[in-house]
Amino acid sequence: MIKTANRVLLGLAGLVLVAVGGAVLATGLGLDVPSWWPWDGTDDVLLSTADRTRWRDEGWWWPTVIAVLAVLVVLALWWFLAQLRRGRLAxxxxxxxxxxxxxxxxxxxxxxxxxxxxxxxxxxxxxxxxxxxxxxxxxxxxxxxxxxxxxxxxxxxxxxxxxxxxxxxxxxxxxxxxxxxxxxxxxxxxxx
The missing domain is CATH 3.30.70.1350 (Cation efflux protein, cytoplasmic domain)
Known part of the structure; x- marks a missing residue:
């Protein structure tokens, strides 16, 4: 049961990431996207200049963001590889x-x-x-x-x-x- 739930959650997370990434890529290439999509042009950016520079004076901000993202990537890879491991000895x-x-x-x-x-x-x-x-x-x-x-x-x-x-x-x-x-x-x- 747990293996099935893990695989379903991993598949759903992968589908969401592929869908969002594909939509961002489609927007960047100038393809038509739905009207509700927050970014709608090739010149639109994910993070505006104000968003990127808001915490510039704080020396801890960007290293913390990068460390948290790195930990999330490592945990996601570990979870993915754990799904491929066999439960029995071959x-x-x-x-x-x-x-x-x-x-x-x-x-x-x-x-x-x-x-x-x-x-x-x-x-x-x-x-x-x-x-x-x-x-x-x-x-x-x-x-x-x-x-x-x-x-x-x-x-x-x-x-x-x-x-x-x-x-x-x-x-x-x-x-x-x-x-x-x-x-x-x-x-x-x-x-x-």
Missing amino acids: EVLVDSGDGEGALLRGRALEDALGDEAGALDGVSGAKVALTGRRTAPRARVRMLMEPHASPGLALRGLSEGALTHARTSAGLDELPAEVRMKAVKHRAERVN
Whole structure:
């Protein structure tokens, strides 16, 4: 939901900036603009001489304006680049022992971890997402627990089983994990 809202807001901000910039460019080129547009001629300027020289005697004004605009540009670029970042890890660098290394698809490791975690006693299903860097991945595990399951035993089985197997098979020093457990909700059935 947050990613969608971010992308919609980023798209709307981009559209507004393109529309305003295009209208200013059209005015500067002498093209027809709507009557409500504040600048209507090729000789019209965005900032008049009075507006530009109003704060000239104040030494702090223009450096402050430039600094604020620079911070806004950096924040806008950071926000834009954050939208392009993947939420999941595409590949994990595996130490093959020969000094070269190999790449393991992130989905393959996620599927293996999820299958092994889902096979634990009392676990109805498990989903795994790898995040972090390819040399230091982190796992987010979501497990659906049956009503009779013991969360402590399931967590111990996950850490001593699936996570340990994944860590040793990928040659990782550590594989930190965030585990979320949720109880399975069964529909009530009428018994005659």
